[in-house]
Amino acid sequence: MKKMQFGVMLRGVFPQGDDMRTRFAELMEQARAMERLGYDSLTKGSHFSTYPMQEMVQIPFLSRVMAECPSLRLNAGIVLLALHKPLEVAENFATMDLMSGGKMIFGCALGYRDVEFKGFGVERKGAGRRFEENLDAIKKLWAGGPVTMKGSHFELEEARISVPLVQKPHPPVWLGANADKAIERAARLGDCWYLNPHQRLDTFQRQMEIYKRALDACGKPFPKELPMRREVFCAPTHEEAVRIAGPFLKSMYEAYEEWGQDKVMPAGDNDISQRYEELARDRFIVGSPDEVAEEMLRYHRLLGVNHIIMSVQGTGLPQSQVLETFELMAKEVFPKVQQGM
Amino acid sequence: MTTKKMRYGIGMRTQYPQGDDMVKRTEDQMAQARAADKLGFDSLMKSQHLAGYPLQEFQQVPFLARAMVEAPNLRLITGIVLLSLHKPLDLAEQLATIDVMSGGRLIFGAGLGYREVEFKAFGTTAKDRVPRFIENLEAIKRLWTEDEVTMKGSHFELDHVRVSLKPAQKPTPPIWVGANADGAIRRAAKLADAWFINPHQKMETIARQLDVYRRALDELGKPFPKELPLAREVFIAPSKKVAMDRCGPFLAEKYKIYHEWGQDTAMPEGDNDLSLALEELQEDRFLLGPADAIAESLIAYNKKLGINHVVLQFHWVGMPQDLVLEQMQMFAEEVMPKVAQGI
Numbered sequence: 038m039k040k041m042q043f044g045v046m047l048r049g050v051f052p053q054g055d056d057m058r059t060r061f062a063e064l065m066e067q068a069r070a071m072e073r074l075g076y077d078s079l080t081k082g083s084h085f086s087t088y089p090m091q092e093m094v095q096i097p098f099l100s101r102v103m104a105e106c107p108s109l110r111l112n113a114g115i116v117l118l119a120l121h122k123p124l125e126v127a128e129n130f131a132t133m134d135l136m137s138g139g140k141m142i143f144g145c146a147l148g149y150r151d152v153e154f155k156g157f158g159v160e161r162k163g164a165g166r167r168f169e170e171n172l173d174a175i176k177k178l179w180a181g182g183p184v185t186m187k188g189s190h191f192e193l194e195e196a197r198i199s200v201p202l203v204q205k206p207h208p209p210v211w212l213g214a215n216a217d218k219a220i221e222r223a224a225r226l227g228d229c230w231y232l233n234p235h236q237r238l239d240t241f242q243r244q245m246e247i248y249k250r251a252l253d254a255c256g257k258p259f260p261k262e263l264p265m266r267r268e269v270f271c272a273p274t275h276e277e278a279v280r281i282a283g284p285f286l287k288s289m290y291e292a293y294e295e296w297g298q299d300k301v302m303p304a305g306d307n308d309i310s311q312r313y314e315e316l317a318r319d320r321f322i323v324g325s326p327d328e329v330a331e332e333m334l335r336y337h338r339l340l341g342v343n344h345i346i347m348s349v350q351g352t353g354l355p356q357s358q359v360l361e362t363f364e365l366m367a368k369e370v371f372p373k374v375q376q377g378m
Numbered sequence: 379m380t381t382k383k384m385r386y387g388i389g390m391r392t393q394y395p396q397g398d399d400m401v402k403r404t405e406d407q408m409a410q411a412r413a414a415d416k417l418g419f420d421s422l423m424k425s426q427h428l429a430g431y432p433l434q435e436f437q438q439v440p441f442l443a444r445a446m447v448e449a450p451n452l453r454l455i456t457g458i459v460l461l462s463l464h465k466p467l468d469l470a471e472q473l474a475t476i477d478v479m480s481g482g483r484l485i486f487g488a489g490l491g492y493r494e495v496e497f498k499a500f501g502t503t504a505k506d507r508v509p510r511f512i513e514n515l516e517a518i519k520r521l522w523t524e525d526e527v528t529m530k531g532s533h534f535e536l537d538h539v540r541v542s543l544k545p546a547q548k549p550t551p552p553i554w555v556g557a558n559a560d561g562a563i564r565r566a567a568k569l570a571d572a573w574f575i576n577p578h579q580k581m582e583t584i585a586r587q588l589d590v591y592r593r594a595l596d597e598l599g600k601p602f603p604k605e606l607p608l609a610r611e612v613f614i615a616p617s618k619k620v621a622m623d624r625c626g627p628f629l630a631e632k633y634k635i636y637h638e639w640g641q642d643t644a645m646p647e648g649d650n651d652l653s654l655a656l657e658e659l660q661e662d663r664f665l666l667g668p669a670d671a672i673a674e675s676l677i678a679y680n681k682k683l684g685i686n687h688v689v690l691q692f693h694w695v696g697m698p699q700d701l702v703l704e705q706m707q708m709f710a711e712e713v714m715p716k717v718a719q720g721i
Contacts, residue, residue, distance in 0.1 A: 135404055191499050
């Protein structure tokens with residue numbers, strides 16, 4: 038395994054009125070560029086009812102994009118696990134693991150939007166419990182044998198998934214977590230904590246202690262792979278990078294705030310309504326190739342991060358700029374990071 | 379849509395016995411999709427079953443999303459979605475994604491389902507499947523066609539919901555509803571763009587039920603659908619006897635499992651026994667035999683019944699890949715031209 042892995046989150050979020058067929062073709066071009074440039078993973082998130090933005094859905098998108106980038110790992114980052122039925126999730130990921138030749142990563146988290154909970158007939162109050170029982174059932178199903186289990190919203194009676202997984206015992210389970218309590222859950226239930234894009238480095242440093250203590254309490258070693266998602270943008274100079282990416286990042290965080298993302302973030306690091314400069318510090322990785330490489334190494338040194346999943350496109354960066362950035366990072370940033378580790 | 383008088387689909391159940399190497403079978407399935415595209419088929423259909431043991435089988439949405447790459451000219455049919463199991467917001471967005479990614483090639487086939495293991499795993503019951511089917515379909519149509527939807531269902535609530543993306547086809551992708559029982563056929567007339575006629579029933583039963591369908595359409599003031607699809611099993615050989623000898627074991631195994639799963643409990647009185655010996659089962663139900671005879675049957679279905687899209691199942695459990703590909707090619711070369719001449 039490389040010392041540091043680099044992935045991109047193809048957020049694939051576009052404003053109303055955009056022709057999504059054109060945007061889809063552009064995303065496929067991005068995936069092909071990642072394959073050619075030697076990236077390690079591709080991530081697609083999950084949200085429903087994303088108005089005013091348009092977005093393609095995770096499972097069909099990942100199943101389709103795998104044809105364009107056969108070498109890349111495919112991260113469902115994240116599945117809103119409390120919303121779904123475990124048999125369906127276990128089955129879909131088994132099929133995808135098979136079709137991709139064992140490249141799937143199962144990222145999951147709780148979610149926070151009422152419109153999603155309601156749409157799936159789920160009480161937000163019991164979501165934590167559903168999350169845990171779903172993950173438990175999925176892991177049992179992935180083991181391959183017949184599963185009998187009565188959950189609060191499903192019943193498995195001698196149920197078996199229809200195809201086996203390629204990865205044994207199962208695809209890596211990455212747990213997204215913002216709140217301290219969720220981080221303890223990630224230690225207990227996940228193969229690793231999947232560090233979110235929203236929080237500042239100093240918050241992570243504090244929470245890493247919680248994570249380590251929780252791992253110790255379960256007798257689990259520190260994970261071999263520690264992934265982190267960040268907003269990343271790179272241009273030949275610092276000023277150019279900020280000029281291009283700043284407005285997109287700012288408008289995206291305004292949308293997050295509207296959705297209520299900040300309500301599930303811990304006190305002291307839950308204000309995402311600040312000016313760009315304040316918002317960006319220790320949160321976004323934006324700058325020249327040297328700055329971006331150095332910042333990535335800082336996350337490695339201080340936290341142990343060894344898989345960085347970058348959101349590059351924000352909400353509207355033009356295709357040509359995205360492709361240029363992919364190339365610039367692969368040529369100028371990644372080698373520096375690998376050397377620095 | 380073309381103006382062809384008869385269209386052909388390939389039905390991909392993707393079912394294999396336990397023990398088969400499914401990594402290898404993935405490649406086989408993609409090769410079937412490529413062959414269908416090259417041979418001039420019009421559509422590719424994937425069924426839906428969960429917990430399909432003792433069979434191995436791929437899941438519908440991921441499979442269609444991946445197979446569309448291999449078959450860029452084919453329409454993609456969900457045949458069928460077990461609609462009562464799912465949440466409408468989830469399905470509306472997944473299917474819209476497939477429609478957009480494929481450039482508007484989705485056909486949304488939906489049905490009820492009948493397996494207890496599936497109902498339980500989704501926290502629902504066979505008893506609730508009809509009301510859930512109806513409210514789910516209504517919600518999906520509304521999500522696809524309205525800007526903002528507020529609707530309270532029995533197992534979901536849409537609270538000022540606007541879907542993340544709409545299908546490429548306007549107003550919606552074609553909606554085909556599978557139905558076995560007479561009541562279900564009347565429901566299909568009311569709710570769907572077409573009744574998707576199943577592969578299990580005798581043509582004699584179907585001819586009778588088409589009257590039920592037509593009457594229901596008349597009562598609703600709806601025209602007969604432009605596209606009337608039928609699914610069938612097919613195997614070409616010099617004679618029916620040779621066909622039975624060559625494909626019998628595979629086909630018999632498939633229908634034995636259908637019977638065990640309880641498919642026939644959803645079929646109408648007088649034509650609801652799938653446990654018959656193959657000899658009797660195939661009669662008036664499967665297309666087995668010489669290419670000429672199969673072409674004549676299809677011409678008759680078209681002229682007498684109005685069927686103009688047949689989705690053909692060439693592959694049953696345990697059948698070797700070479701034989702499947704050979705059958706697909708024979709069908710394209712020997713049956714399709716004769717049907718085109720005859721209608």
